[in-house]
Amino acid sequence: MRRAIAHLPANHGKSPIIDTVTLAHDERRLRRKLLVGAAGTEVMVDFPSTVTLDHNGALELDNGELIGVTAAQEPLYEIRAKDTGHLLRLAWHIGNRHTPAQLEQGRILIKRDHVLKTMLEGLGATVSNITEPFFAEHGAYHSHSHGDGTHALLNRK
Template identity: 35%
Template sequence: MLILNQRTTAPATDSVALAYDERKRSRLKVTLASGAEAGIFLERGDHLHGGDRLAAEDGSVVIQILAAPEKLIEAVADSPLLFARAAYHLGNRHVPVQILPTENGGKLRFQIDHVLAEMVRGLGCAVAETEAPFQPEAGAYGGGHQHHGDEPRSDLHDPGHGPHRSVPKIHEFKPR
């Protein structure tokens, strides 16, 4: 079995499609598109994103991680204000959310949760189930943000480097 544990930007020779919950795991047995069995071994807390690439220990194989389509809730807001309200309420509950633009407002995708779907419907969003790759925002401290698409993100995998690795400094607020 191949052991995949090294991030790389080398061209991929194989791939594996993983759902969001699988991409959050640091230890995972997978079957590659070629049919080969492999084990993914990452540092605890390290997550994979669609477009990431991992190399085998011996360098013989480079796989590309694909975000697998999965069942999601899609909430569409028809105005920027409604979009902001829906995003705020989901964020306030620490829900992983994928943010997509629309012509008038925005679209939010999140994992199936009918209580949350009813909440954003109650705010005024059009809500439906969909099936799509799920690539939620990483968050302010999550090592950057992910744009839709499967581009490799090598700047996020070099600790201490890249524009999104440092934790912002908190300045004391001094009222006048």
């Protein structure tokens, strides 16, 4: 079994990538875990502290090879509002329930939860089922090695 010794940020430019792991939002935040790539490569991740793996990033193995990281498609709700003020109020209600959310200009994405859908529709939101990678905001106490977080918005594609 191979061992990951480092994680590389999105669009790191290194090669070759010998296999790829596709991970959901909550699976990309890890410290110790056995991962299995699409081609069957087993990789043990055992970092000193918890890391968040970037979409289009990679795990560097102890032999110098790379395993690419891809964000999985996930069933989500896309929440749209009447205007910016309404979207802010909806974001407050979502945050008040400690629900992970991806905040974008004009929409909010959350994992599907019928109770939250009913609440949001009751508040006047338009809620649609979508499937795409999920990049929720991390909490105020989350530590990440990439500074201001703008890389997440720029490196999703």
